[in-house]
Amino acid sequence: MNTLKAEKRNMQTKAKKLRREGYVTGNVFGREIEGSIPVQMTQKEAEKFLKANGKGSQIMLDLDGEQMDVLVKEVDYDSMGSKVLEIDFQALVSGEMVHSVAEVVIHNQSKVVTGVVEELLDEIEYKALPSALVEKVIVDVGDLKVGETIKVKDLDIAKDKDVKLITDLEADVAGVAAVHNDVPETDEEEAAAVE
Incomplete structure (x- = not known):
């Protein structure tokens, strides 16, 4: 410590x-x-x-x-x-529940080749005894595909019987969104298209 x-x-x-x-x-x-x-x-x-x-x-x-x-x-x-x-x-x-937050840490972003990783929560609120405090929550996004998300309920912290989550279990923590490569036309290209 x-x-x-x-x-x-x-x-x-x-x-x-x-x-x-x-x-x-x-x-x-x-x-x-x-x-x-x-x-x-x-x-x-x-x-x-x-x-x-x-x-x-x-x-x-x-x-x-x-x-x-x-x-x-x-x-x-x-x-x-x-x-x-x-x-x-x-x-x-000792023996007293405390209200705290765990920082969300995204891992394996580089493994996502289609789409862009979005971090939707940067911390998770919870209550726990001092012996069960969680400082960081690792979120592995390496296997996610476009349109998929990881929810709070999918994380290890949600399965920990010594931790009472305050953040909504259905809240999205991270996801992969499609990449939109819509490049706006320049004025010159628009003018050329009109002629």
Whole structure:
């Protein structure tokens, strides 16, 4: 399990100022935490961490030396989508169901030779105990033909008795659509056709 170092944030310092100083802010909340714990981590640590983890990842948060088993609940970026501003975490409690999302990862797109692969869902919502959390759902589209789709109910996560899906079982996750090569005629071609 990956670890992210963070420290408790002094609420006297505004988030904007901290971000200018190279920090990412966030909060840790959970059933056994009164209110929430404001935290901060360095921008460099946060960006490195997000290369391998994202929303729905279960990680160990090293908060001033105290280890906390948490779920990455939300990741907020700036308006350009390039700089992370805030990461929120939910402290996990053994035996308590948590609401989370699993990222959809499409595999074997290159095997589809007729048609174009369409990813129709990028995450699947579910509830599970901390021991059954799912970070990624691999969707193999290699054998799909034009017009075929994979639904949520076809995935392994739907067959997992420890996971209660919130996303509709009939929702399409990925499919293969026909390629339309209708190239519009240019003005010159239209003029030549009229003459």
